[in-house]
Amino acid sequence: GSDHLRHVDSMTRVPSGAGKISYLNAVVLGEALASEENDLVFPNPEFSAQALVSSPEQYAEMYKKSIEDPAGFWSEIATQFYWKRKWDPEVFSENLDVRKGNVKIEWFIGGVTNVCYNALDRNIDVGNGDKVAILWEGNEPGQDGKLTYRELLEKVCQLSNYLKDVGVRKGDTVVIYLPMLMELPIAMLACARIGAVHSVVFAGFSSESLSQRIMDCKPKVVITCNGVRRGSKALALKDIVDSALVECTKNGFSVGLCLTYENQSAMSREATKWQDDRDVWWQDVVPKFPTKCEVEWVESEDPLFLLYTSGSTGKPKGVLHTTAGYMVYTATTFKYAFDYKPSDIYWCTADCGWITGHSYVTYGPLLNGATIIVFEGAPNYPNPGRCWDIVDKYKVSLFYTAPTLVRSLMRDGDEYVTRYSRKSLRVLGSVGEPINPSAWRWFFNVVGDARCPISDTWWQTETGGFMITPLPGAWPQKPGSATFPFFGVQAVIVDEKGIEIEGECSGYLCIKKSWPGAFRTLYGDHERYETTYFKPFLGYYFSGDGCSRDKDGYHWLTGRVDDVINVSGHRIGTAEIESALVSHPQCAEAAVVGVEHEVKGQGIYAFVTLVDGVPYSEELRKSLILMVRNQIGAFAAPDKIHWAPGLPKTRSGKIMRRILRKIASRQLNELGDTSTLADPTVVDQLIALADT
Numbered sequence: 001g002s003d004h005l006r007h008v009d010s011m012t013r014v015p016s017g018a019g020k021i022s023y024l025n026a027v028v029l030g031e032a033l034a035s036e037e038n039d040l041v042f043p044n045p046e047f048s049a050q051a052l053v054s055s056p057e058q059y060a061e062m063y064k065k066s067i068e069d070p071a072g073f074w075s076e077i078a079t080q081f082y083w084k085r086k087w088d089p090e091v092f093s094e095n096l097d098v099r100k101g102n103v104k105i106e107w108f109i110g111g112v113t114n115v116c117y118n119a120l121d122r123n124i125d126v127g128n129g130d131k132v133a134i135l136w137e138g139n140e141p142g143q144d145g146k147l148t149y150r151e152l153l154e155k156v157c158q159l160s161n162y163l164k165d166v167g168v169r170k171g172d173t174v175v176i177y178l179p180m181l182m183e184l185p186i187a188m189l190a191c192a193r194i195g196a197v198h199s200v201v202f203a204g205f206s207s208e209s210l211s212q213r214i215m216d217c218k219p220k221v222v223i224t225c226n227g228v229r230r231g232s233k234a235l236a237l238k239d240i241v242d243s244a245l246v247e248c249t250k251n252g253f254s255v256g257l258c259l260t261y262e263n264q265s266a267m268s269r270e271a272t273k274w275q276d277d278r279d280v281w282w283q284d285v286v287p288k289f290p291t292k293c294e295v296e297w298v299e300s301e302d303p304l305f306l307l308y309t310s311g312s313t314g315k316p317k318g319v320l321h322t323t324a325g326y327m328v329y330t331a332t333t334f335k336y337a338f339d340y341k342p343s344d345i346y347w348c349t350a351d352c353g354w355i356t357g358h359s360y361v362t363y364g365p366l367l368n369g370a371t372i373i374v375f376e377g378a379p380n381y382p383n384p385g386r387c388w389d390i391v392d393k394y395k396v397s398l399f400y401t402a403p404t405l406v407r408s409l410m411r412d413g414d415e416y417v418t419r420y421s422r423k424s425l426r427v428l429g430s431v432g433e434p435i436n437p438s439a440w441r442w443f444f445n446v447v448g449d450a451r452c453p454i455s456d457t458w459w460q461t462e463t464g465g466f467m468i469t470p471l472p473g474a475w476p477q478k479p480g481s482a483t484f485p486f487f488g489v490q491a492v493i494v495d496e497k498g499i500e501i502e503g504e505c506s507g508y509l510c511i512k513k514s515w516p517g518a519f520r521t522l523y524g525d526h527e528r529y530e531t532t533y534f535k536p537f538l539g540y541y542f543s544g545d546g547c548s549r550d551k552d553g554y555h556w557l558t559g560r561v562d563d564v565i566n567v568s569g570h571r572i573g574t575a576e577i578e579s580a581l582v583s584h585p586q587c588a589e590a591a592v593v594g595v596e597h598e599v600k601g602q603g604i605y606a607f608v609t610l611v612d613g614v615p616y617s618e619e620l621r622k623s624l625i626l627m628v629r630n631q632i633g634a635f636a637a638p639d640k641i642h643w644a645p646g647l648p649k650t651r652s653g654k655i656m657r658r659i660l661r662k663i664a665s666r667q668l669n670e671l672g673d674t675s676t677l678a679d680p681t682v683v684d685q686l687i688a689l690a691d692t
């Protein structure tokens, strides 16, 4: 292990009454388990009977095969896709051990394929051309639209042709800064079709963050829209892009083309600021292009997309995913974790600006030929019943969301849920942060009428797809546990020294061996890739999460063990927030920690030291928060600013975050040893100022 990690103390959240039968026994004695009462929630037998994986034995058998013969397991699945040229001769090759050379992961080596072709053309070829691909629901109830697979392909082809026409070539980068319009998945797929690498930036990021990402990946084109309404708020997205592009030019990189979709319901053309030599209206050019576009066949390991995510240092990391492994992995995980059937209507509430929207709004479901919902609005607008209104309207059967939404809807009261039928629902899903057992039970009992299994999927931007997840119908669930690893995933728990620990235990969650959906590098910084993920525990991929395993082998994720916090399922590095705070001219120093938050999971708690002589005031507090909103985005705004005339530091000047976390969560009798501090009196001073 290494010293930048938080200690795995008091991380265990395993309920004391957790199962009495070991998982292995459960597999052998499937029946006996079913009679055991404890924290287990049993799948409904009718559900299990129709499920793709319907028993612990079946899971165990498939899992065993995936581990003993990964090449055989994955190539059998991969043959269901279209390959221009099949991989040959090796299915995969890997080195995860820095002592043996550079970390390298490759899957379906030598293969040639295209993700867009597999998602659209292949599904149309098998007779799904008239099946609805996207059901679009606008911000306002009653505002909607849809595209069949054939129509979607046509739209994608027109944009692909346009992008080619303006000079976008295989391997070029395209930045996409769009809200949840159909044009967002269309733009992603259009890039994939021509071998361009998309880099979607969540449209809640500030111009500063957008320009930082543009500077890093140097796109040929930026795709955006003029404005968006989310809930009762309106946002002029194009203005944000404009300032980002000005900032880039100042730093020596100019984007030559900004393709702008006119989102009429939010903003008119006339109201949109415009730069003639750079900006083009999507509607003026794209529809003029042919609705057929040849596919650019790409190598298995050619890049598909970049997605920036936060780490423990200030600079966001460009996670790079490649083509074939990601395609096979997202499609397969989607199918099994949601027990997907062709008649399903699937809704994932995530935004395509995050990995969940890449793998489980766009690629995974469309590769399966599923009907997906793309929702522009906010889940509690015009009222907290909106989700269930949408569920009933479209007969949604698979509903995938984040615990933060579950908790917030739970607070709004059951009547917003129960006034809707929801009888179309079959499987519920949860992602982004640990789901606390009470939110789990509410989701299960109230939303799902105690009928729908919950897939609590643990994974990350880096993993591309689900890593630890229930397979609904396969085994009993435990509220709050992500259960067992997906096929091909060797999840291990290691101690401080990097030694694997077996049985009931708590430690750092690592993955041994690669899986097809793994990220291959950090864009332009392979060294950081190795240092962050493969050096903390030699020979393993280190997730950054703590995890415990109970007697039955169920996994319980306990949160990040590094300096990353998880706010409403959004990952943000404390260093990023600190750097935004100290860019305020009156802020001398800042230290940010996560604290428990009833709805968001974690809240952002910032200690700030002001420049000498500057008095702390309400006005200053507001302007510090505004600084973070402007530099990163609204979702990263601190929940609490704590004025700190001094910070607890060791004699060598290192901030002792352990103490700050205790002060932030008001666990004042657990401060531990403060005698090693350069000035122990700062602790009392901080406590005295806690509620000012």
Ligand code: PRX
Binding pocket: 309, 355, 356, 430, 431, 432, 433, 434, 435, 456, 457, 458, 459, 460, 461, 462, 482, 543, 544, 545, 557, 558, 559, 560, 566, 569, 570, 571
């Ligand atoms: O801490 C874990 C948490 O979210 C982190 C990954 O964040 P990101 O890359 O933004 O991807 C979020 C969507 C996959 C993880 O390191 N996390 C994600 N899902 C779960 C979770 N923690 C507990 N349970 C989950 N189901």
